[in-house]
Amino acid sequence: MSVAYWIVAGPLALFYVYAGGLKVVRSRERLRPMMSWVDSTPMRAVRAIGAVELLGALGLVLPPLTGIAPWLALVAAVGFVVLQIGATRLHLRRGERQVVLNGVLLGAGAVAVGLATTWL
Template identity: 70%
Template sequence: MSAAYWPVAGLLALFYLHAGRLKAFRSRDGLRPMMAWVDDVPMPAVRALGVLEVLGGLGLLLPPLTGVAPWLSLAAAVGFVVLQLAATRVHLARGDRRIALNLSLLLAAAATCWLATTWL
């Protein structure tokens, strides 16, 4: 396994574990200051997105650590690339041009995809 995988995937996983936990458990009012788009999305969809982010974060970490189904880490990273492409589109459609975080997460997820393929 590439030693470079762990810092990139680890930070990406920590971000998504935290963000997913917030989306899964906070109220719409608690999320609104950080995520204005929650007003446009039904709360069950926000909750589902949060659960998927937590599962994806675990998918980046657990398969390589346990050696069980290591291809799941690549699947999780690809899922995060797709997620950030969609998130960027949502921000731009709402007229929100603050997409630097989305682009950073997209690049980190793409790098994680590449690093995950070097040891599969």
């Protein structure tokens, strides 16, 4: 297991645990100040996205740590890249031009994909 993978995957997993956890437990009103898109999205979908983010974060960390199905880390990283492509499209379609965080997360996910393929 590469130290570089953990340098990228660790903070990425922490971010998604935080963001996904918020989406799962907070109300629309409490999410709105930081995620204006929740107004146009059913709360079931917001909760589902949060659950996917939480599962993806576990997928980045647990398989490499346990050695059980380490290919799941690659799947999780690819999933986060796809998620951020969709998120960026959503923000741009809504006229929101502040997509720097999405770009950073997309880049980190892509790096995690590359690093995860080196030890499979």
